[in-house]
Amino acid sequence: MIASVERSLVSGEVAVPPSKSYTHRAITISALGPGGSVKRPLISADTMATINTAEAFGAQIEGQEEELSVIGVGGRPSTPENVIDVDNSGTTLRIMSAVAALTEGAILTGDASIRRRPNGPLLKSLCDLGADAFSIKNNDCAPLVIRGRIHGGRTVLDGSVSSQFLSALLISCPLADNDSKIEISGELKSRPYAEITLEMLEVAGAKIETDFRKFFIEGGQSYDLDGYTVPGDFSSASYLLAAAAVTGSRLSVRGLRPSKQGDSAIVAILKEMGAKISWDRQEGKLEIEGRDLDGVEVDASLTPDLVPTIAVLGALAKGRTIIKNAEHVRHKETDRLHAMAVELSKMGAKIEERPDGLVIEGGELKGAQVCGHHDHRIVMALTVAGLVAGKTRIETAESVSISYPGFFEEMARIGCNVEVHEE
DSSP, X not given: OEEEEOOOOOOSEEEOOBOHHHHHHHHHHHHHSSEEEEESOOOSHHHHHHHXXXXXXXXXXXXXXXXXXXXXXXXXXXXXXXXXXXXXXXXXXXXHHHHHTTSSEEEEEOSTTGGGSOOHHHHHHHHHXXXXXXXXXXXXXXXXXXXXXXXXXXXXXXXXSOTHHHHHHHHHGGGSSSOEEEEEESOOTTHHHHHHHHHHHHHTTOOEEEOSSEEEEOSSOOOOOOSEEOOBOHHHHHHHHHHHHHHTOEEEEEOOOOOSOGGGHHHHHHXXXXXXXXXXXXXXXXXXXXXXXXXXXXXXXXXXXXXXXXXXXXXXXXXXXXXXXXGGGGGSSSOHHHHHHHHHHHTTOEEEEETTEEEEEOOOOOOOEEEOTTOHHHHHHHHHHHHHHOSEEEESGGGGGGTOTTHHHHHHHTTOOEEEEOO
């Protein structure tokens, strides 16, 4: 589908969708315990992949946007009857590959994007802990085969590619029969996502000792996560906040309470760039007023999902914006560094792609035909750019269903001149 975007201002009040990261983990951890309810989950293409996979492992899940009711497997997931297709969800693939290592085995695959994403560190660690885990094509990418059960032990995990590997092990290892020790080699990228996992496991009753270089996980534990309410999503909020910032508009955003989400850094980044922001953390309400923006330097090692948003902000700011320590962003739904460099260049941005980031000289953008690369975050970031550039047509707009199914409707409601139509 094509999204056509014209110059627009935004105004009014908008509620952010629930967190995708928290929803994935809440569904999985609840399903691995006796079950219970997950309140205000995000229902999107990605989280539906996790729901469907949890059901393939024996859980029963019913409900909709207000609340999911989960009947769990009590720490004993069953062996799936069929190959598991995670569609476009990398989080589902990684976490559920580790869950598969609590069964007799499973085969997991996904769409073309998923079949290009690396999983070598996770496969190695699952093997270290007692499973037989490998890529059918011997390239560390899906389809993945997981045979046998992890029984505990020691593994060294490369932290430089994705924290999803660590989150997967942290969720599965407490349910192994014996204790596990995980040591991190290199820099742990996207650490806040691992912190989210630890936070939720603690709520569910699990005990894990860590200094974030080493993790000691006692085996034979169990989970009980019932009545968990999913917080608002800062990654999705970044597009709403950026829309106000680049158009000089005022907007009220609800549902943003402090949490472990690394992407809450968007608030500090926008303040540094010059936007006026007031945030009632207790009420979860943030007010933003857009002003002239200045370039900034951002270390993206902890916030990879903000890179497309920051790239657009930098392209419309005065001066230079530098995004660094972002090499792991190349291993998302698409190579986001390259995609943003290519697409913003079509719109007239002066942008240099580096191995680990982007250097952007701010200025004006002009309307253009651009591609979203089947990546929800690229599409939403380019939509924000189109609010200033005007006459912007974005291909693969349907991919917003991965994390923010109502994105275009919400943008239109707050004043954006945007239409979505068939190609």
